[in-house]
Amino acid sequence: xxxxxxxxxxxxxxxxxxxxxxxxxxxxxxxxxxxxxxxxxxxxxxxxxxxxxxxxxxxxxxxxxxxxxxxxxxxxxxxxxxxxxxxxxxxxxxxxxxxxxxxxxxxxxxxxxxxxxxxxxxxxxxxxxxxxxxxxxxxxxxxxxxxxxxxxxxxxxxxxxxxxxxxxxxxxxxxxxxxxxxxxxxxxxxxxxxxxxxxxxxxxxxxxxxxxxxxxxxxxxxxxxxxxxxxxxxxxxxxxxxxxxxxxxxx
Numbered sequence: 526x527x528x529x530x531x532x533x534x535x536x537x538x539x540x541x542x543x544x545x546x547x548x549x550x551x552x553x554x555x556x557x558x559x560x561x562x563x564x565x566x567x568x569x570x571x572x573x574x575x576x577x578x579x580x581x582x583x584x585x586x587x588x589x590x591x592x593x594x595x596x597x598x599x600x601x602x603x604x605x606x607x608x609x610x611x612x613x614x615x616x617x618x619x620x621x622x623x624x625x626x627x628x629x630x631x632x633x634x635x636x637x638x639x640x641x642x643x644x645x646x647x648x649x650x651x652x653x654x655x656x657x658x659x660x661x662x663x664x665x666x667x668x669x670x671x672x673x674x675x676x677x678x679x680x681x682x683x684x685x686x687x688x689x690x691x692x693x694x695x696x697x698x699x700x701x702x703x704x705x706x707x708x709x710x711x712x713x714x715x716x717x718x719x720x721x722x723x724x725x726x727x728x729x730x731x732x733x734x735x736x737x738x739x740x741x742x743x744x745x746x747x748x749x750x751x752x753x754x755x756x757x758x759x760x761x762x763x764x765x766x767x768x769x770x771x772x773x774x775x776x
Contacts, residue, residue: 531568544570545674554632589680591631609776614691615646620699635677637725640701645720648728649709651683687711690770692763703751706763710771723748740764
């Protein structure tokens with residue numbers, strides 16, 4: 526567990542940003558994963574008072590605040606209407622409802638965790654992140670940026686008519702995933718994302734006919750949940766299932 530000396534709930538983003546520039550300080554989201562680590566934190570910075578805990582919908586996009594919870598993703602009627610069961614599938618195996626009521630979207634994305642179902646899912650949508658200092662950046666670019674002490678304000682997801690499917694393989698229902706897979710199709714172009722490799726998720730562009738071959742292009746490694754060889758096999762299997770779902774419209 527971590528040891529915290531001070532707790533602060535800033536009133537403005539600028540105040541939060543300035544405090545976060547000190548290496549001994551840390552922004553917290555739901556603090557569901559951070560608390561499992563070790564070490565000392567001088568000051569934890571709570572963003573919950575800055576109004577980033579809502580999902581708003583317009584005719585063209587969703588804006589998902591960094592403090593929105595995974596449970597909000599799972600149950601939001603607009604996301605359900607636009608993307609079907611996509612967000613239900615990428616959240617329902619994450620521990621349990623109580624946990625998902627605390628874990629935040631911003632923490633999942635900014636942390637860029639290798640095991641993240643959430644990062645895998647958002648990579649196949651037209652997703653951008655809004656950072657306090659760097660502005661709006663495509664998520665696929667953000668995951669390759671060096672880690673810094675900027676603040677993630679919100680995710681912006683376009684309503685562009687794409688169909689998306691999410692799959693994962695686990696040793697038990699609420700365990701960390703052995704492998705995660707998401708795919709979306711729009712105008713004949715497929716985005717395929719694979720995560721828990723066990724490295725963080727990445728995304729590639731392909732076609733429906735080439736999805737299984739595209740899965741082979743990812744790098745797979747080994748850990749306690751599976752070997753690289755096993756994960757590569759799973760990558761083809763999950764990509765094949767995603768292909769079938771997209772072809773049959775089961776999304």
